[in-house]
Amino acid sequence: MGEFELIRHYFATAPCAQGGDGVVCGIGDDCALLALVAGEQLAVSTDTLVAGVHFPESCDAFLLGQRALAVAASDLAAMGAAPLAFTLALTLPVADDAWLAAFARGLQQMAGLCSLALVGGDTTRGPLSLTLSVFGRVSAGLALRRDGARPGDLLCVGGELGDAAGALPLVLGQRDAQDGIREALLARYWSPQPQLALGQALLGRATSALDISDGLLADCGHIARASQVELQVELERLPLSAALLAFAGREQAQLCALGGGDDYRLAFTLPPQHLAALQIEWPDVRVIGRVVAGAGVTLLDAAGQSVEPPRGGYQHF
Ligand code: ADP
Ligand code: MG
Numbered sequence: 471m472g473e474f475e476l477i478r479h480y481f482a483t484a485p486c487a488q489g490g491d492g493v494v495c496g497i498g499d500d501c502a503l504l505a506l507v508a509g510e511q512l513a514v515s516t517d518t519l520v521a522g523v524h525f526p527e528s529c530d531a532f533l534l535g536q537r538a539l540a541v542a543a544s545d546l547a548a549m550g551a552a553p554l555a556f557t558l559a560l561t562l563p564v565a566d567d568a569w570l571a572a573f574a575r576g577l578q579q580m581a582g583l584c585s586l587a588l589v590g591g592d593t594t595r596g597p598l599s600l601t602l603s604v605f606g607r608v609s610a611g612l613a614l615r616r617d618g619a620r621p622g623d624l625l626c627v628g629g630e631l632g633d634a635a636g637a638l639p640l641v642l643g644q645r646d647a648q649d650g651i652r653e654a655l656l657a658r659y660w661s662p663q664p665q666l667a668l669g670q671a672l673l674g675r676a677t678s679a680l681d682i683s684d685g686l687l688a689d690c691g692h693i694a695r696a697s698q699v700e701l702q703v704e705l706e707r708l709p710l711s712a713a714l715l716a717f718a719g720r721e722q723a724q725l726c727a728l729g730g731g732d733d734y735r736l737a738f739t740l741p742p743q744h745l746a747a748l749q750i751e752w753p754d755v756r757v758i759g760r761v762v763a764g765a766g767v768t769l770l771d772a773a774g775q776s777v778e779p780p781r782g783g784y785q786h787f
Pocket of ligand 2: 591
């Protein structure tokens with residue numbers, strides 16, 4: 471199968487590549503054309519995943535397709551952008567039919583969930599890697615940036631933390647778990663749900679936001695730096711899933727939540743007057759700390775005493 475036949479067969483004919491709102495021209499020309507609405511800005515983000523670095527070389531192609539797009543779409547959620555389109559640059563060692571078919575199905579699954587249209591890409595031969603760019607729309611001046619946190623704001627997250635990091639020993643085949651727990655944790659690793667609707671609901675409410683990709687403490691550090699404030703995280707308020715607690719125990723679960731990446735939940739700062747209304751609509755939103763004058767990220771124990779954040783973050787048990 472030649473390059474053009476491959477693109478046509480697996481990607482150009484996929485349901486997600488048949489256009490959508492705002493897509494003037496999709497796959498097949500030199501550029502895709504996206505329509506911009508007056509008063510809106512285009513949010514753009516690119517992510518690269520390299521085999522052996524970001525995912526195991528031998529991993530399931532369906533899950534990889536699903537996860538790669540989820541990770542990319544999560545950046546749109548973090549800005550409060552409405553999903554529009556994405557491109558896929560694919561580097562493959564060989565054109566394996568079963569692999570490509572499964573990968574395209576995974577991609578389609580997540581594209582459907584996120585309402586993202588595939589509008590272009592590139593296909594090359596080489597060591598397996600994927601680069602996805604996502605495009606979204608957001609009202610001018612309203613995007614959720616990292617530099618708006620103010621003392622007095624609450625620090626919130628969009629749901630339970632640490633499951634994806636907790637799942638790593640399962641992903642790598644280093645450990646097993648009982649049924650139920652195993653599936654729950656693996657699902658959080660392989661098909662994180664980008665919090666697109668929550669991100670859009672935060673527009674005009676949250677003062678800053680990001681998606682947690684490198685671990686809560688590291689990512690809160692980005693907000694603290696950009697906003698020139700201190701973020702205080704209360705250890706006892708970290709939302710932990712029953713599956714993670716059963717699998718890893720409280721101490722390791724907290725480490726997963728603080729230092730483990732890959733959760734793709736939103737973390738955001740919120741003036742307190744917006745909390746009640748937000749939690750009615752989004753009951754999984756949790757307050758985990760607050761913003762004060764100062765610098766950096768401080769971890770507080772149950773007594774409100776500052777404790778040393780774990781160094782090196784997550785350990786593989
Ligand atoms: P060009 O040579 O003009 O860069 P290509 O020959 O690389 O174009 O690609 C032909 C068309 O197929 C373009 O519209 C491109 O965006 C699209 N395309 C290439 N690879 C992919 C892919 N993996 N997924 C989706 N679209 C792709
Ligand atoms: Mg090209």
